[in-house]
Amino acid sequence: MKLNALWLVLACSCLASCKMTAGNIDFGALSKVGSSLTQLGSIDEPQELALGDDFAAMLLGASKLHPNKALQSYVNNVGRYLASYSDRPDLPWTFGVLDTPDLNAFAIPGGYVFVTSGLLANLNSEAELAVVLAHEIAHVTERHQLAQLERDNSMNFLSSLATTVVSYQEQRKPGSGLNNYRNRQIADSVLNAGQQLFTKGLSRDDELAADTLAVRLAARAGYDPYALAAVMQKLDSMQGNSSAISLLLATHPAPADRLTNIEQQLQKLEKQHPDTRSVRLDLPERYQAALRRK
Amino acid sequence: MQVHFLAWLLLLSPVALADTNATVKQATPLLAQPVADAAELARLAAEQPVAVLERQGGWYQVAVPEQATGWLRLFQLQFVKERYQPDNVPLRELTGLMRGSHQQVTSSTGVRGLDKVAITNAKPDFEQLVLLQSFQQPAEQAQTFAKAANLKTDSSIKVQERKK
Structure with a gap:
């Protein structure tokens, strides 16, 4: 399964910036993630x-x-x-x-x-x-810091943390229909990562x-x-x-x-x-x- | 008694200068000028106590008790441990001191230390983040600031020696 997905990503990246979707997956976006991985570690700017x-x-x-x-x-x-x-x-x-x-x-x-x-x-x-x-x-x-967080945690930790942070920012915007429980959970995962950085070095x-x-x-x-x-x-x-x-x-x-x-x-x-x-x-x-x- | 370090230097500097606060790591020449080929004034033995007067690049000017004042290499010197007390008064009180009252220096109400406990208990403060962002300086302003002090960049120095 994993191998198949990889082939799909590779095939798509060969097609450069094509916009291809199958079901809910945007393969154009996937290939973009692939290129930012090589450019910037594991998250983009x-x-x-x-x-x-x-x-x-x-x-x-x-x-x-x-x-x-x-x-x-x-x-x-x-x-x-x-x-x-x-x-x-x-x-x-x-x-x-x-x-x-x-x-x-x-x-x-x-x-x-x-x-x-x-x-x-x-x-x-x-x-x-x-x-x-x-x-x-x-x-x-x-x-x-980004490299350290990646080393100290599970694989793909950074990219999932970054996704979380962006969604957390959305929720903080006024009138965003804030879900307090979810918001707190998100905040906790970011806080834990920050605490790791500042206290472990x-x-x-x-x-x-x-x-x-x-x-x-x-x-x-x-x-x-x-x-x-x-x-x-x-x-x-x-x-x-x-x-x-x-x-x-x-x-x-x-x-x-x-x-x-x-x-x-x-x-x-x-x-x-x-x-x-x-x-x-x-x-x-x-x-x-x-x-x-x- | 907590006296601010800078104020302490300011008020007591003649005393501080006479006091030895460092030792020489290993036998080294004491030179007349902060340059490698300057005249040698004396030869200092390892462990020789000295009083540091000032630093100029990679050199310290030191006063050697009963001997001359001269220069030695920065890395030949070690400050005496336990003599240098980090200041425990937040900077806010410094302005109070400069206005002339010594009493104001001692209070530090409401300002806490930044240790593991403080960080572990921290909740994000987005109002402070907005305030922080208001302190940003544009790059052009920073250039003007540097020029005002005659700072000159040396583009022949590469920050990264090898590019990743």
Whole structure:
């Protein structure tokens, strides 16, 4: 049976964008799903954006946005500028400062990036903020969260989750004849997936890869990439010292481990681009001013 | 007593600078400038305590007790554990401090931590999502913002070394 269905899909994809239906099955649509599987992992970009909206809303349910709007704009400017030089410059990049003393940063599929006010209070320069944001941007451009959800769950989990999310969005629209019970079930499956992501974290390889890309993205944008090493040394010195970083440490490789990789990446960058060192900026004054502005 | 870290730096920086807060990982030269071929001022032994003054790219300027002030490679240095206390005061209180009252810094009512429990109990907040989206900056605005600080992109640096 399964084999037959596969042949049908293959046959249909040979016919390019033909619109063929048999019973209730739209084979043209099936072949489209097939092509988005190869392009984007297992869901397409609109589905990724819808999923991102729900995960972001969920995280905002755990921690509210910081009330300082000038600070929110500042972080969005730094982040949007960096993202313009990433592999996915055209996503609707959105950055948020969460109002919590804990130190952390989060990336969400579709282009949402969060940093906590506790982390901001412990950074010294715009370059340090930039490398933190660049690390999270890399998780989004590399679709690390989507891959992790796929790894941690059953086959086709992502595509069925994405379908669920889109239907959940439909139900949230005003006047959609909301079925509360069904709505709650849908919300639960999305919430569970979000909880998995935010409390279990990503693989060690993905975290190190995000550091590697962060170094290069920051340098490309004109920021001092050594800021990532400085932030990591700071985290290393805090290790085990405070409950404010326990979730960050539980969901990431040890800072010392990350520092080894960051050192290698910086050495490689210096070797490849030895003459551009002097023009990379840290901008501590602009950063301190942004923290103080009301 | 919770005093904000930035404020702490601001108010007590002369004291902080005199205090050693890092050690040298392995024997390393202390240089006059943050460049590899600068004059060597001293040779620091492993475990030597130093006070970090500033960072410039891959270099830290350090003050060595009873010795000179000079530069060493960033990766030669390790901050002393337990000395660096993460701040437990949300940023909102920082503006209060800058207005001059120390008392305002200590309260953090209504702001909770973001731990596993908070995430597990979270219900989606779509009003906050709408507010968040209102903070988005257009790409052109972000370019103006970068230019204002003289940030210069280097397109010769590829973010991805190998394309998937």
